[in-house]
Amino acid sequence: MPFKRPAPLPSQSESQSSSSANLLSGSSKRPRLSPPPGKALPNVKLFIVQAKLNTSAISELFGLAEQHAKRLCNKPEDADVIVTAIGMRRRLERHIPWELAKHKAVVTPQWLRDSVKNGSSLPYDNYIAIQDLQDTIVQNCPECNCKPCACSPSSTSSYASSSLRHSQESLASATSATSPPTAIPAYLLPPSPPLETDITKLDYTSRYACQRASPLVCPNQALVHELDIIRQSRALEGEVRSALSYARAVSALKAYPHKITSMKQVEKLPYIGTKITGLVEEFIDGGHINEAETIRSSVRFQALSLFSSIYGIGPTTAQRLYDLGLRSLDELEVYYGVDSKTQTSIDSGIVEVEKESKRRHAKDEGDEGLGDTWIKIALGLREDLAIKIPRDEVEEMGRVVMRELDQLEHGCVSTIVGGYRRGKPESSDVDMVFTHPDASKIKGLCKRVVQRLHEGGMVSHVMHLSGFHAHNPLRTTHWDSLEKSLTVFILPPSSTFYRGTRRRLDLIFSPPELYWTAVVGWSGSIMFQRDLRQWAKDKHGMKFDSSGITRRYDSKVFFPKTEKEVFDLFELEWIDPTLRNADA
DNA sequence: CGGCAT
DNA sequence: CGTAT
DNA sequence: GCCG
Numbered sequence: 001m002p003f004k005r006p007a008p009l010p011s012q013s014e015s016q017s018s019s020s021a022n023l024l025s026g027s028s029k030r031p032r033l034s035p036p037p038g039k040a041l042p043n044v045k046l047f048i049v050q051a052k053l054n055t056s057a058i059s060e061l062f063g064l065a066e067q068h069a070k071r072l073c074n075k076p077e078d079a080d081v082i083v084t085a086i087g088m089r090r091r092l093e094r095h096i097p098w099e100l101a102k103h104k105a106v107v108t109p110q111w112l113r114d115s116v117k118n119g120s121s122l123p124y125d126n127y128i129a130i131q132d133l134q135d136t137i138v139q140n141c142p143e144c145n146c147k148p149c150a151c152s153p154s155s156t157s158s159y160a161s162s163s164l165r166h167s168q169e170s171l172a173s174a175t176s177a178t179s180p181p182t183a184i185p186a187y188l189l190p191p192s193p194p195l196e197t198d199i200t201k202l203d204y205t206s207r208y209a210c211q212r213a214s215p216l217v218c219p220n221q222a223l224v225h226e227l228d229i230i231r232q233s234r235a236l237e238g239e240v241r242s243a244l245s246y247a248r249a250v251s252a253l254k255a256y257p258h259k260i261t262s263m264k265q266v267e268k269l270p271y272i273g274t275k276i277t278g279l280v281e282e283f284i285d286g287g288h289i290n291e292a293e294t295i296r297s298s299v300r301f302q303a304l305s306l307f308s309s310i311y312g313i314g315p316t317t318a319q320r321l322y323d324l325g326l327r328s329l330d331e332l333e334v335y336y337g338v339d340s341k342t343q344t345s346i347d348s349g350i351v352e353v354e355k356e357s358k359r360r361h362a363k364d365e366g367d368e369g370l371g372d373t374w375i376k377i378a379l380g381l382r383e384d385l386a387i388k389i390p391r392d393e394v395e396e397m398g399r400v401v402m403r404e405l406d407q408l409e410h411g412c413v414s415t416i417v418g419g420y421r422r423g424k425p426e427s428s429d430v431d432m433v434f435t436h437p438d439a440s441k442i443k444g445l446c447k448r449v450v451q452r453l454h455e456g457g458m459v460s461h462v463m464h465l466s467g468f469h470a471h472n473p474l475r476t477t478h479w480d481s482l483e484k485s486l487t488v489f490i491l492p493p494s495s496t497f498y499r500g501t502r503r504r505l506d507l508i509f510s511p512p513e514l515y516w517t518a519v520v521g522w523s524g525s526i527m528f529q530r531d532l533r534q535w536a537k538d539k540h541g542m543k544f545d546s547s548g549i550t551r552r553y554d555s556k557v558f559f560p561k562t563e564k565e566v567f568d569l570f571e572l573e574w575i576d577p578t579l580r581n582a583d584a
Numbered sequence: 585c586g587g588c589a590t
Numbered sequence: 591c592g593t594a595t
Numbered sequence: 596g597c598c599g
Contacts (some may be wrong), residue, residue: 207598234596244588245596273597314592418595431595463593505595521590524595531590539591545590546594 010535023276044069044121049095052395077534082106084129106130116181152298175415176398178406187561188413188515195564202446204255207270210572212255216423216581219259223283224250227276227583229292236315236387238303249276251527251582268418286520303327311378311385311504329379335378377461381488384502386428395429396497397505399491405449405454412436413515417522418506423578429504430489433522436513446483446509453489460502461488483509513559514548520566521546536570 067083084095202213218224231246233334248271253260256269265281266272279289280529294303300322306329307318326332348572349359389397398416405412415421418431437443453459465485489505491498510518521529521544536542541552549569558564 239596241588242596248588248597271597312592318592429594439599483592508594520595522595526595527590529595530589537589543590 001384010556013494044081047082049082049084051095052201077331080104081539082129085106088412089132099471100213100298126169128391147377175413176402177411177413178402179411183437187510188435188437189416191562195574195576197574197579198497198580201573202575204252205268205270208526209251209255209528209580210535210570210575211437212252212582213575213579214251214525214528214582215579218254218256219252220256223260223280224253224289224584226283226289227253227279229295230279230289231584232305233295233301236301236318236320245271245273245525246276247583250584251531254584299327307332309386309492310375310382314380329382333379336372336379338376338379359401374463383489385428385504388428389430389503390426391420391424392453393491393497393499394420394427394430396491396495397503399431399497400458400491401432401449401453401489401505401507404452404458404481405445408448408452409436409441409445411438411441415519417508417519418524421523421577422581423526424581431506431508431522433508433510433515433518435510435512435518437512439511440508440511442483442511444483446485446507450485450507453487456492457490458492459487459489459505461496463487495529516563516566517544517558518546519546520563523577523580528580530584532570532572535572540570542570 023518028040085108094441108129132483160315177184177189197213202211202525204212206212227246227250227307231243231250234240234243234246252269252271256265260266261284263277263281263284266277274282279291283289303316303322303326304315307313307321308315310332311320323330326333326335394416398414402412402414405414412434413436414432414434416430417433418429419427419431434445436445450459452461454462485507487505487507489503490500491503493500499510508518508522520532533544536544536549537552542558543550544550549560550556558569560569564574
């Protein structure tokens with residue numbers, strides 16, 4: 001055994017109290033292996049724009065700047081070089097006035113890294129952060145009239161710093177903290193540099209999605225969509241096992257890296273049996289699947305899909321409504337007695353819905369009851385909740401929530417998980433996992449922050465199935481401290497992203513020792529997560545649930561200190577979140 | 585034929 | 591039964 | 596609906 005690790009709880013509770021005034025200057029380092037002697041940038045005054053950088057990137061860049069630059073400025077106007085991961089003018093303008101930016105060198109973080117590696121300042125031209133800015137500078141730069149200079153676009157390798165970096169950084173930006181980077185123990189921060197997935201060690205013929213690389217969009221996406229229609233139909237009809245089979249077949253196809261043109265390719269794939277083989281064959285021949293087309297055009301499927309799109313209506317309720325003869329939203333509203341289009345109570349009201357079974361007096365409601373009130377509300381929310389959330393706005397929601405949380409409890413750490421973390425360009429909701437280095441700060445935080453957001457007009461509805469706090473005396477400590485809240489959120493009008501659209505926001509508060517377990521669990525995808533749990537059980541006799549990872553025979557609990565340690569524990573190759581898209 | 589995540 | 595991944 |  002290597003070193004015994006200290007208990008996961010940090011003992012530095014005093015240094016925890018550093019304030020956000022330190023944000024720009026604090027950066028005392030995680031230990032750097034061999035610091036090169038002397039400053040690489042002795043004449044450079046730097047300003048770093050934190051936006052779009054994750055905490056580990058921030059601490060890395062601040063460390064480099066502190067060590068190698070003449071000065072790390074608190075204000076952009078004091079600096080001569082601005083480092084930013086932002087690639088678009090409009091976004092940069094939220095942090096730095098355009099007139100100011102025009103007179104500075106605005107470069108990507110890679111410029112700082114490479115210059116330090118180089119031992120001295122490199123030309124800016126391969127690291128121009130913003131295209132508009134480059135054009136402006138080129139136009140205004142007199143020297144550019146004669147010959148290539150630092151202002152001119154490079155013909156050689158400039159792409160490495162723009163397009164490539166841009167996508168990586170935007171995907172890496174899911175983690176943030178309310179503290180100066182240094183106040184947060186390393187075990188709560190994402191690794192820097194980020195881990196790379198070794199695709200050669202993965203196996204698309206594996207029966208477990210957690211051993212396959214599943215990109216967001218695969219070469220057989222059209223086929224996947226057809227099969228997913230059948231899966232949806234099976235689910236809506238209550239044929240859950242059949243639906244599961246289709247989900248697994250889809251999942252296997254998602255990881256197959258070539259376009260399928262012959263059935264021979266399919267023979268190696270798991271979960272493609274008699275029935276689905278026929279469907280795939282049909283698709284190869286004609287580019288579509290008859291059963292999927294039939295389902296798509298069926299009135300029943302359309303109605304069940306529509307009904308299930310309302311939050312709180314699942315397959316069973318949808319079928320019941322269908323059997324009552326209902327077919328449209330208008331008919332649903334009549335049935336649930338929504339006050340037509342004048343539901344001001346819903347638009348302005350602030351509602352808290354408790355999940356508990358209300359002891360209804362079983363009379364006036366008749367028997368149809370069953371969460372009527374919630375469904376009435378959900379009908380009013382449907383239009384908004386059907387609108388997807390762009391990544392930019394997901395990030396803004398994350399910032400807003402963290403800003404509020406910081407006022408309640410300084411030093412929290414969070415990761416935006418769910419589809420956003422898997423790289424989806426748009427999300428249907430936002431999921432955030434939170435923790436705090438001091439485990440004692442977590443209890444009650446979920447409720448408190450939701451209360452605060454609610455008072456600030458940002459949370460309009462709460463489904464509080466919080467705390468599995470049914471204080472089970474057999475399970476002492478931390479288990480029950482995982483709290484979650486499913487809410488309806490709206491950005492404040494002061495936000496530049498404000499569009500008045502209500503959004504689903506899920507908040508998950510985890511004690512620090514369960515943070516990475518929670519992050520893995522909530523990063524999905526669903527099939528990836530199912531198979532991860534299946535793998536844990538089949539190969540290691542372990543149980544992976546919302547409150548942690550335990551060994552089944554002795555109930556020993558595991559506390560992986562990084563996301564990769566979850567994979568290590570299960571003897572799985574690391575798979576980046578963006579390759580866990582095992583669902584359609 | 586039982587299992588399919590929790 | 592519906593929700594979350 | 597597929598797998599061991």
